[in-house]
Amino acid sequence: MSEIRDDRQYTQTHEWILDNGDDTYTMGITDHAQALLGDMVFVKLPNIDDKVSINDEFCVVESVKAASGVYAPADLKIIEANEALDDEPELVNSSCYDGGWLVKFKSHSVGDLMDATAYAQILN
Numbered sequence: 001m002s003e004i005r006d007d008r009q010y011t012q013t014h015e016w017i018l019d020n021g022d023d024t025y026t027m028g029i030t031d032h033a034q035a036l037l038g039d040m041v042f043v044k045l046p047n048i049d050d051k052v053s054i055n056d057e058f059c060v061v062e063s064v065k066a067a068s069g070v071y072a073p074a075d076l077k078i079i080e081a082n083e084a085l086d087d088e089p090e091l092v093n094s095s096c097y098d099g100g101w102l103v104k105f106k107s108h109s110v111g112d113l114m115d116a117t118a119y120a121q122i123l124n
Contacts, residue, residue, distance in 0.1 A: 002030065002031040002032035002035060002123060002124075003020055003097070004030070004031070004032075004116045004119055004120050004123075005097055005116065006051055006115075006116045007081075008097070008116070009015070009110070009113035009114060009115060010030065010113060010114045010115075010116070010118070010119035011071070011072050011073050011113060011114070012114075013032045013034035013058065013070075013123070014029055014032055015018055015027055015028065015029055015030065015033075015070060015071065015073065016028055016029070016030050016096075016097065017073055017110055017113060019087070019110075020104070023091040023106055023107070023108065024079060024104055024105065024106050025076075025104065025105055025106075025107060025110060026101050026103075026104050027070075027073070027101065027102055027103050027104070027105065028092070028096055028100060028101040028102045029061060029068075029070060029092065029096060029102070030096065030119075032123055033068070033096075034092050034093050034096045037061065037063040037065055037066060037068055038063045038064050038065040038093075039053065039063055039064045039090065039093060040061060040062070040089040040090050040091075040092045040093050041063060041064055041089055042060075042061075042062040042065050042069045042089055042101065043059070043060070043061050043062070043082075043085040043086075043089045043092065044059060044060040044061075044062070045059055045081040045082065045083075045085065045086075045102065046058045046059055046078045046081060046102060046103065047078065047081070048078055048079065048094065049077065049078065049079075050077070050078045050120050051075075051076070051077050051078075052072040052076050052077075052078070052105075053072065053075055054073070054074050054075050054111060055071055055072060056071065056072050057069035057070065057072075058070065058071070058072055058103075059102055059103065061089075061092060061102075062089075070102060073111055073113060074107045074108075074109055074110045075105050075108075076105040076106065076107040077105060077106045077107070078103055078104075078105050079104050079105055079106050080104040081101065081102070081103050081104075082100075082101050082102055082103065083106065084099065085102070087099070
């Protein structure tokens with residue numbers, strides 16, 4: 001069974017978003033998504049200050065099985081990318097909610113997201 005953390009919100013496309021409490025958010029892919037994709041071999045991260053529109057693909061995670069897009073949950077501006085993934089993309093597998101986060105972004109609103117209970121229901 002996939003790990004789902006109560007302190008995050010989730011998208012239909014299996015990304016998690018953590019509200020940092022200051023109009024910034026941290027984002028990554030869920031445990032369910034990383035398990036389906038398998039061993040990560042590459043992560044293409046966006047650039048700092050990139051502006052992304054809601055639902056646009058802005059990051060790609062590539063595993064031995066497939067490449068998958070990561071989608072913006074809101075209109076946002078990238079403020080940090082997890083550069084550790086350049087050398088260790090497998091952090092997405094071993095620590096998707098902690099060391100394997102993808103980006104930090106600034107946004108005025110993150111739109112219509114699911115809480116942990118609702119996300120767990122779509123996985124069943």
